[in-house]
Amino acid sequence: MVSWKNKRLVGLFGGTFDPVHQGHLDLVRHVLDRCGLDLLLFIPANRPPHKRQPVASFTDRVAMLNAAIADRPDFTEQVLCSLVEHKLPIPSYTIHTVQALREEIEAERFSLVIGADSLLELGQWYRVDELLDLVDLIVVQRGTVDKALISPALTALPPAYEFHPGYRRWIGSNGRLADYLDGIELPVSSSSIREDLRNGRRPPLLPSAVFHYIQQHALYGWKPS
16 A cells, blocks of 8 residues: 655646556556655545536546556556545635645645646636645646647736746746646547447556456446447
8 A cells, every 4th residue: 555654745736537547557656756756636526516427426537447456567556546626515626626735745835737738727716826825846748738838828827937948947926837748648638438338349548457347347338349
């Protein structure tokens, strides 16, 4: 069992993970390698306040995440699935999730992992100024978002991040950090995977352990052709 105690740098990667796929796993590996995190938490949303509600239940999505993590030897001691959102009132916003995790985990710093598309909307998030006082940011490349938009988006946020070339990162007026990671893309979406499954096709970027769980529980309308 991985200990949550005495972790200096902890990454938080939230989403519906409906289902988790190879792109998610590769992104996590990339973040771990580039950012030197001690621990990264997948945080499946229970009922996201501003997005389509998940197709699979929270229990099934957690089970698929745990199966995917267990099937990756390179995640040993570094990656866990957190159930924190299942304990929180609905709707649960990111600020609530982070506050709850700070009470559970002893860590020096928490980093919120988001896509560049989410960065462009971050200023509209619930209590974003409080959130950005609690976490650093790890912004991951999205092909639909021009890299030139990253710095203006960070500068416009409440901490008024400023890029420091010597550190190759942005630093906010509150001392919080922001990093931008390129060189990684999500090559597939969960929605396209669900469509394949509904049509009896095995998606090529669905981890074997996850596909086995979907078969066992007949999720997403899976019926082999």
